[in-house]
Amino acid sequence: MSSALAPNPVVKWSLIAVALAFLGLNLALPLAAVFAGAFAKGLGAWHDAVIEPDALAAMRLTLLVAGIAVPLNIVIGLAASWAITKFDFRWKSILITLIDLPFSVSPVVSGLIYVLLFGLQGWFGPWLREHDVKIIFAVPGIVLATVFITFPFVARELIPLMQEQGRDDEEAARSLGASGWQTFARVTLPNIRWGLLYGVLLCNARAMGEFGAVSVVSGHIRGLTNTMPLHIEILYNEYNYVAAFAVASLLAGLALVTLGLKSLLEWRYRDQLAGAGH
Amino acid sequence: MTVSAENVVKRFGAFAALEGVSLDAREGEFLALLGPSGSGKTTLLRIMAGLDFPDSGTIRMGGVDMDDRPARERGVGFVFQHYALFRHMTVAKNIAFGLSVRPRRDRPSGTAIAARVEELLGLVQLPGLGGRYPAQLSGGQRQRVALARALAVEPRLLLLDEPFGALDAKVRKDLRRWLRAVHEASHVTSVFVTHDQEEALDLADRVVVMNAGRIEQVGTPHEVYQRPATAFVCDFLGNANRFDCRLAEGAVELGGLRLANAAPAATGSGAGVAFVRPHEFDVAAAGEPGVAVTLRRMTATGAAAVLECAMPDGRIVEASLPVGPDWLVPGAALTLVPTTVRAYSV
Numbered sequence: 001m002s003s004a005l006a007p008n009p010v011v012k013w014s015l016i017a018v019a020l021a022f023l024g025l026n027l028a029l030p031l032a033a034v035f036a037g038a039f040a041k042g043l044g045a046w047h048d049a050v051i052e053p054d055a056l057a058a059m060r061l062t063l064l065v066a067g068i069a070v071p072l073n074i075v076i077g078l079a080a081s082w083a084i085t086k087f088d089f090r091w092k093s094i095l096i097t098l099i100d101l102p103f104s105v106s107p108v109v110s111g112l113i114y115v116l117l118f119g120l121q122g123w124f125g126p127w128l129r130e131h132d133v134k135i136i137f138a139v140p141g142i143v144l145a146t147v148f149i150t151f152p153f154v155a156r157e158l159i160p161l162m163q164e165q166g167r168d169d170e171e172a173a174r175s176l177g178a179s180g181w182q183t184f185a186r187v188t189l190p191n192i193r194w195g196l197l198y199g200v201l202l203c204n205a206r207a208m209g210e211f212g213a214v215s216v217v218s219g220h221i222r223g224l225t226n227t228m229p230l231h232i233e234i235l236y237n238e239y240n241y242v243a244a245f246a247v248a249s250l251l252a253g254l255a256l257v258t259l260g261l262k263s264l265l266e267w268r269y270r271d272q273l274a275g276a277g278h
Numbered sequence: 279m280t281v282s283a284e285n286v287v288k289r290f291g292a293f294a295a296l297e298g299v300s301l302d303a304r305e306g307e308f309l310a311l312l313g314p315s316g317s318g319k320t321t322l323l324r325i326m327a328g329l330d331f332p333d334s335g336t337i338r339m340g341g342v343d344m345d346d347r348p349a350r351e352r353g354v355g356f357v358f359q360h361y362a363l364f365r366h367m368t369v370a371k372n373i374a375f376g377l378s379v380r381p382r383r384d385r386p387s388g389t390a391i392a393a394r395v396e397e398l399l400g401l402v403q404l405p406g407l408g409g410r411y412p413a414q415l416s417g418g419q420r421q422r423v424a425l426a427r428a429l430a431v432e433p434r435l436l437l438l439d440e441p442f443g444a445l446d447a448k449v450r451k452d453l454r455r456w457l458r459a460v461h462e463a464s465h466v467t468s469v470f471v472t473h474d475q476e477e478a479l480d481l482a483d484r485v486v487v488m489n490a491g492r493i494e495q496v497g498t499p500h501e502v503y504q505r506p507a508t509a510f511v512c513d514f515l516g517n518a519n520r521f522d523c524r525l526a527e528g529a530v531e532l533g534g535l536r537l538a539n540a541a542p543a544a545t546g547s548g549a550g551v552a553f554v555r556p557h558e559f560d561v562a563a564a565g566e567p568g569v570a571v572t573l574r575r576m577t578a579t580g581a582a583a584v585l586e587c588a589m590p591d592g593r594i595v596e597a598s599l600p601v602g603p604d605w606l607v608p609g610a611a612l613t614l615v616p617t618t619v620r621a622y623s624v
Contacts, residue, residue: 168362171329172424174349175356176376176431186379190366 034252037245049235049243050250057223058231058247061139065214065227066207069146073203077154078196082188085162086170099155102148111145111216118144137219142227145213150203157199161192198265205258209251279340279353279434279467280305281326286335288321295321297491298335303435306465308458310482312472314514317488319471320439326469327437328352339435352435355428355466359440361420363412369423370395370408376431398426401460418449425457429464438470442477454481475515479503487511505542509551509622512541518553519595521569523621525550530621533613534567541620552621557582559597564611571595573610587614 038046049055080099084092102110116122118135128135135141169191173183189196211229218225220234228251235244281303288296296318303309311319324330326337328349337344344352363372371378373395377386386394399405402422412420421441428436441457442450458481461468472478478485479499487494487502487510495507506512513520524531526547530539562568571587574594578584582598585606589595597614606612 168358168360169364171349172356172358172362172364172427173375173379175327175329175352175354176379176427177350178375178379179350182379186375187364190364 031252031256034245034248037241038249040245041242045242046246046249049240049246052243054223054226055231055243055247058226058228059250061142061226062208062228064139065143065146066204068143069150069207070200070204072147073151073154074196074200076151077158077199077203080155081158081162082184084159086167096159099152099159102150103152103156107149107210107212108216110148111213114141114145114148114213114217136217137221137225139225141217142214142225145217146207146210149210149213150207153203153206154196154199157195157202158192161195162188165191194265194268198262201258201261201265205255208254280338281340281435281467281469282338283322283326284336284338286322286325286332286337288318288325288330288332294491296325296332296335299488299491299493301486301493301496303467303469305467307467308461308481308483309467309469310472310478310485311469311488312475312478312485312514313488314473316490318491319473319486319488322488323437323439323469323471326435327354327356329356353431353433355431355433355436357421357424357428357436357438357441359443361412361417361424361444363420363424363427365412367411368408369399369404369410369412369415372412372423373398373408373427373430375427394430398430401429401463402426403456416449417445418453421445421453422456425460429460429466433466436464436466436468438468440471440473442474443472450477457481479515487514489514505540506553506620507542509553509624512553512620512622516555517596518555518620519597521552521554523550523552523619524548525621525623530619532616532619532621533569535615537616537619539621540618541622546623548623550621550623552616552619554616554619556584556596556598558616558618559599560615560617561585561597561599561606562613562615564613566613566615568613568615569595570611570613573606573608573612575608576606587612 080095083089084096115136118124118128118141120129120136122136133140135144169187170183173187178186208227209229210227211233214227215230215233218227218230220226220230222234226234228247232244232247232251235241235247283299283301286296286299287294299318299322301322311322313319321330325332328344328347328351339352364375367375370392374391377391377394380386395408396405399408402425404419404422404426407415407419412423415423421444425438425441438457442453445453454477470481479502482499484496485499485502486496489510495502495511497505497507502511503515506515512518521532524547525539526536528539530537530550530552532552564570569589571589573585574588575586576583577586582600585597585599587595587597595614
C-alpha cells in the first residue's frame with residue numbers, strides 16, 4: 001500500500017534501528033549482564049549463593065509477602081472494580097482517583113507513611129508497643145507496604161474491561177433468577193478472566209520486585225526482614241557481586257516468565273475479545 | 279399475568295425520566311411503549327422488570343405489589359437491545375441458564391433441561407445450533423436466542439427493550455412477524471419498547487405513546503393512528519406535514535379552506551396547529567384555495583408518486599398521490615388540497 005503515510009524505507013529502517021539500539025542498550029544488555037554476572041564463577045557459585053540460608057530466608061519472605069498481597073489485592077481489586085462499574089454512587093470519581101494513588105506517590109513516601117503511622121514515634125507507636133505488636137521493621141510492615149504499592153494493578157486492569165462490557169449481562173442473569181453470587185461466578189468472572197489473570201501477573205511481579213517502600217519499613221534484618229530485592233542490595237554493597245547477581249537472576253527470571261505469560265495471555269485475550277463480536 | 283404501573287415517578291438527578299405514569303397491561307396482551315428517545319419508555323420497562331426502582335409509585339403484577347421484590351423473584355423475561363448473551367456459554371447453555379441457577383429442589387433434571395432447550399431452539403427456529411457460541415451467530419439469530427433464554431423460565435411477563443433496534447431493516451421485518459407468531463403461541467403478557475412507529479402499529483394489540491416522561495395516549499394501533507389525542511401523537515405517527523391554522527368551532531381554517539377537524543375532542547377557537555399526512559392531499563392548479571406550493575422533486579418508485587414541495591416560506595411539504603399528474607415538472611406551481619386534517623389548539 002503506497003500512501004502519503006507510507007514513509008520511505010530509509011526513514012522506516014533508521015527508526016527501527018534507533019528503537020532496537022535503545023532497547024538493546026537499556027534492556028537486553030543489562031539483562032544479559034545480570035545473567036553473566038550470576039554465572040561468572042560457574043554454576044557451582046551460583047548454586048551456593050542461591051541456597052545460602054539468608055538467601056533462602058529472603059526468598060521465603062518474598063514468597064510469603066506476595067502470597068498475602070496478591071490474593072488480598074485480587075479480592076479488593078475485584079470488589080472495587082465491581083462497585084465502580086456496576087453501581088452508581090456519589091463519590092465514584094474520588095474512589096477511582098484513590099485507586100491510582102499508589103502509582104502517583106513515590107514508593108519511598110508510601111513506606112514513610114507506614115513509619116509515620118506505626119513506627120515507634122508514629123501515631124499508633126505507643127499503643128502498639130504497649131500491646132507488644134511490631135509492624136515497622138517486621139514482616140507485617142513489609143506486607144502492608146507491598147499491599148499498598150501493588151493495589152492498583154488488578155483494579156486498573158479490570159475497570160476499563162468491565163466498563164466496556166456494561167451491565168447488561170449481569171441484569172440478564174438477575175432477571176433469569178440468578179443470585180448475586182451466581183451472577184458473579186457464572187457470568188461476570190468468566191467475562192473478565194483473562195483480564196484478571198493479566199492483572200494478577202503484573203501485581204505479582206511488582207509484589208516480588210518492590211524495593212523502595214519495603215526498604216523503608218523493613219529494617220534490613222538479615223534472615224528476618226530481607227526480601228529478595230533488599231537481600232540483593234546488601235550483597236551488592238558488600239562487594240559480593242556473584243551472590244548479588246545470582247539472586248538477581250532469580251528475580252530477572254521471574255520477570256521473563258511473567259513477560260512470556262503476559263504475551264501469551266494478550267494473544268489469547270485479544271482472540272476472545274474479537275470473538276465476542278461487539 | 280396483568281401488570282400495572284400506578285403514578286410512577288423516576289428522576290435521574292435533575293432529569294425527570296417519568297413524571298407520574300399510570301398504565302395497565304391486560305392478561306395476554308401485546309403492548310408497545312412508543313416514543314422518541316428520552317421519553318421514559320425504557321425506564322418504565324426497566325422499573326417493571328425490577329432493574330430500576332421508582333422514586334414513588336407502584337408496579338403491580340397480577341394485583342400484587344412488586345415494591346420490595348427484586349428482579350430475580352419477579353418471574354419476568356427481559357430481552358435486551360444488544361442481546362446480552364453470555365459470550366462464554368454455548369447457545370444451549372445460554373438458554374438453560376435460568377433453569378440451571380434455580381435452587382436444587384426446584385431445578386429440573388439435566389435431561390429435562392436439555393429437552394426444554396431443544397424445544398425452545400425449535401420454537402425460535404434455530405434447531406441444531408445449540409453447540410454454537412453467540413459470536414458465531416448473526417444478529418437476528420442472537421436476538422432469537424435471547425428470546426428463547428427469556429422464555430425458558432416460563433416468565434409471567436415478557437419485556438423487550440428495542441428488541442430489533444440493532445438489526446437491519448429486512449431482518450427486522452421478518453423477526454417482527456415471527457415475534458407476533460411466538461406471542462400468539464405462548465400468550466405471555468408482553469410489553470416492548472420501540473421508537474419505530476411502524477413496528478409498534480404493526481405488532482402491538484395496544485400502543486402507549488410516551489413523550490417527556492408522560493403518557494400521551496393509549497389505544498389500539500387504529501385508534502392512535504386515526505384519532506391521535508394530542509398534537510404530539512399526530513406529529514409522531516405517520517410523518518404528518520405540519521401547518522399553522524385557525525380553529526373555529528370544530529372547523530379548521532387553512533389556506534382559504536374551511537375543513538372539518540378529524541382530530542378527536544376538537545373544541546375551542548383560536549390559533550392551532552394542523553397536521554396533514556402525505557396521502558391526505560389532492561392536487562389542484564395554482565391559484566385554487568389550499569396550500570400554495572412549488573414542486574421541487576417528484577419520485578415515483580413505489581405504488582405512489584411522492585411529491586416534495588416547498589411553501590413560499592421554504593418549509594417542505596410532502597404529498598403522495600396514487601398517480602403523479604404528468605403536467606407536473608419540478609419548478610411548477612400547484613395547490614395541495616387537504617382531504618383530511620387533524621388540528622389541535624396551541
